[in-house]
Amino acid sequence: MMLYVENLKKIxxxxxxxxxxAVVSHVSPDGDAVGSSLxxxxxxxxxxxxxxxYLEDGVPAVYSFLNASDTVLNEWPGxxxxxxxxxxxxxxxxxxxxVQVFNSAQVRINIDHHITNTNFGQYNYVDINASSTGEVIYxxxxxxxxxxxxxxxxxLYVAIATDTGGFRYGNTTSNSMLAAAQLLRHDIEVSEITRxxxxxxxxxxxxxxxxxxxxxxxxxxxxxxxxxxxxEERERLGAVSEDFEGIVNIARNIAGVEVAAFLVERxxxxxxxxxxxxxYVDVSEIAVRHGGGGHKRAAGCTITGIPLIEAMExxxxxxxxxx
Amino acid sequence: MMLYVENLKKIxxxxxxxxxxAVVSHVSPDGDAVGSSLxxxxxxxxxxxxxxxYLEDGVPAVYSFLNASDTVLNEWPGxxxxxxxxxxxxxxxxxxxxVQVFNSAQVRINIDHHITNTNFGQYNYVDINASSTGEVIYxxxxxxxxxxxxxxxxxLYVAIATDTGGFRYGNTTSNSMLAAAQLLRHDIEVSEITRxxxxxxxxxxxxxxxxxxxxxxxxxxxxxxxxxxxxEERERLGAVSEDFEGIVNIARNIAGVEVAAFLVERxxxxxxxxxxxxxYVDVSEIAVRHGGGGHKRAAGCTITGIPLIEAMExxxxxxxxxx
Numbered sequence: 001m002m003l004y005v006e007n008l009k010k011i012x013x014x015x016x017x018x019x020x021x022a023v024v025s026h027v028s029p030d031g032d033a034v035g036s037s038l039x040x041x042x043x044x045x046x047x048x049x050x051x052x053x054y055l056e057d058g059v060p061a062v063y064s065f066l067n068a069s070d071t072v073l074n075e076w077p078g079x080x081x082x083x084x085x086x087x088x089x090x091x092x093x094x095x096x097x098x099v100q101v102f103n104s105a106q107v108r109i110n111i112d113h114h115i116t117n118t119n120f121g122q123y124n125y126v127d128i129n130a131s132s133t134g135e136v137i138y139x140x141x142x143x144x145x146x147x148x149x150x151x152x153x154x155x156l157y158v159a160i161a162t163d164t165g166g167f168r169y170g171n172t173t174s175n176s177m178l179a180a181a182q183l184l185r186h187d188i189e190v191s192e193i194t195r196x197x198x199x200x201x202x203x204x205x206x207x208x209x210x211x212x213x214x215x216x217x218x219x220x221x222x223x224x225x226x227x228x229x230x231x232e233e234r235e236r237l238g239a240v241s242e243d244f245e246g247i248v249n250i251a252r253n254i255a256g257v258e259v260a261a262f263l264v265e266r267x268x269x270x271x272x273x274x275x276x277x278x279x280y281v282d283v284s285e286i287a288v289r290h291g292g293g294g295h296k297r298a299a300g301c302t303i304t305g306i307p308l309i310e311a312m313e314x315x316x317x318x319x320x321x322x323x
Numbered sequence: 324m325m326l327y328v329e330n331l332k333k334i335x336x337x338x339x340x341x342x343x344x345a346v347v348s349h350v351s352p353d354g355d356a357v358g359s360s361l362x363x364x365x366x367x368x369x370x371x372x373x374x375x376x377y378l379e380d381g382v383p384a385v386y387s388f389l390n391a392s393d394t395v396l397n398e399w400p401g402x403x404x405x406x407x408x409x410x411x412x413x414x415x416x417x418x419x420x421x422v423q424v425f426n427s428a429q430v431r432i433n434i435d436h437h438i439t440n441t442n443f444g445q446y447n448y449v450d451i452n453a454s455s456t457g458e459v460i461y462x463x464x465x466x467x468x469x470x471x472x473x474x475x476x477x478x479l480y481v482a483i484a485t486d487t488g489g490f491r492y493g494n495t496t497s498n499s500m501l502a503a504a505q506l507l508r509h510d511i512e513v514s515e516i517t518r519x520x521x522x523x524x525x526x527x528x529x530x531x532x533x534x535x536x537x538x539x540x541x542x543x544x545x546x547x548x549x550x551x552x553x554x555e556e557r558e559r560l561g562a563v564s565e566d567f568e569g570i571v572n573i574a575r576n577i578a579g580v581e582v583a584a585f586l587v588e589r590x591x592x593x594x595x596x597x598x599x600x601x602x603y604v605d606v607s608e609i610a611v612r613h614g615g616g617g618h619k620r621a622a623g624c625t626i627t628g629i630p631l632i633e634a635m636e637x638x639x640x641x642x643x644x645x646x
């Protein structure tokens with residue numbers, strides 16, 4: 001822990017003494033990647049520094065309302081930086097092409113909250129007790145004695161809210177709530193932000209949810225729930241990978257259900273399967289058997305070579321065995 | 324504001340000096356009514372007082388996991404109390420039959436957060452800046468210098484989380500978050516509580532959602548969304564009023580939609596209609612035209628005497644006019 005504090009002092013000094021800074025984060029950026037990057041960039045810019053933010057995949061539309069999101073770069077023109085700060089990335093691979101920006105800088109700092117972080121920076125500030133990188137950046141902005149205004153508060157709120165599922169996941173701590181309480185002092189519009197990041201959907205996603213529900217099958221006396229989307233239906237709805245996100249949860253959240261699966265036929269006889277469990281079934285074991293992986297309560301795999309009905313029967317059997 | 328503080332001192336003294344206390348709250352109790360009542364009761368009981376909680380409609384199943392929920396009474400056996408405290412009730416009518424308990428007590432205190440509160444108590448502590456009565460009780464427990472343990476923290480968390488929609492509605496303030504941050508210090512299981520009160524659903528509700536989605540019709544170039552459930556479908560699913568709650572929101576949350584309506588045919592040619600809007604359409608105007616009412620962004624009415632297709636066409640026309 002001493003090393004951690006020692007590093008932190010050096011990190012503060014390095015940031016304070018650098019005039020031209022690059023902030024980079026991971027591919028497929030989520031609210032934490034976007035929010036923490038923009039918050040740090042705005043705060044440092046307001047203190048007179050030149051700061052560029054690099055996200056290989058740009059800012060997803062859902063976060064484009066955030067201040068300064070239009071300043072995010074996705075390609076590196078070869079610009080040189082005194083300092084590069086990587087946010088929310090567990091390892092260098094996660095940075096995608098932005099790793100070039102990171103590696104080219106004179107000084108490289110790694111700031112994150114993932115327990116799997118490889119400490120790939122020259123300096124590393126990895127707080128595994130933080131809910132999100134946004135929560136770390138909130139503290140860092142305080143330590144840097146930078147001004148925290150409404151624009152920055154909005155970015156940090158989005159970062160923390162995204163990674164805690166709107167203060168609902170198990171990683172929501174008293175400190176996450178305290179940070180949010182301070183951010184709310186800046187008159188950010190919680191209901192509007194929440195609506196944008198959690199509630200707003202599209203007609204396509206709603207129809208996809210409807211199609212999945214129409215396939216709902218309850219098994220094992222209510223302890224297993226399975227849903228599918230056939231290739232035909234998927235094509236008709238024009239649904240792509242990101243549209244399926246979270247749909248399995250509607251099955252998982254049925255009272256009494258312990259384990260849920262959602263099969264999407266991506267092309268004839270090729271299924272992407274999402275598993276969720278609630279309390280005791282280790283769904284990663286099922287996923288690994290099919291060459292997939294994940295966590296105990298959330299896992300996924302791909303099944304090929306059999307038609308839809310057979311795939312459903314096979315999975316149902318495996319869920320029953322796991323229960 | 325001086326009166327408010329003066330009252331508060333008297334309220335504290337009255338509570339401290341009473342040994343036998345009744346806590347009452349409103350009919351159809353929500354998480355705030357149940358959570359704040361149980362929290363206050365447990366805290367007072369732990370300080371050695373005899374406390375009975377009265378809720379005419381009992382504790383809804385979703386909140387029955389809360390500590391001491393099994394001690395809630397729904398009928399008054401004629402017991403006498405030194406003090407009765409009404410929580411989360413805007414007026415005496417809201418107490419239902421529990422008003423008898425309240426009126427029979429020697430001293431009557433009214434604690435609430437609704438702006439419409441009629442100050443019906445001998446002493447009134449109405450904090451309209453609080454998100455919830457739970458937030459008021461959190462402060463009160465502090466002022467009474469009562470111990471706040473994990474059981475009480477869970478009750479207050481449920482109270483505040485329910486009324487703020489899981490810290491998502493516009494009434495979520497910095498103080499609500501600060502209170503939550505303090506409650507989380509007692510190791511309450513946020514993800515489990517959140518799952519119970521916000522995410523857990525039933526197979527019936529999921530199938531109902533699916534049926535509603537399959538009827539989804541987008542009109543006015545994406546600015547209006549309508550859904551219905553025919554009497555036949557409703558009977559087939561065995562759906563009752565409370566099952567429909569919130570379903571209209573899936574239509575309201577489609578990007579671009581300003582106004583949404585959900586028609587449920589309760590018997591042939593009788594429709595209960597729910598309206599929601601996002602920014603500018605006053606749906607209460609439409610509802611009032613049909614003898615209903617509500618707020619600008621959420622309203623309802625009943626339409627009778629015409630078949631489903633005609634009712635849908637009629638409403639679509641009215642939504643188009645309102646846009």
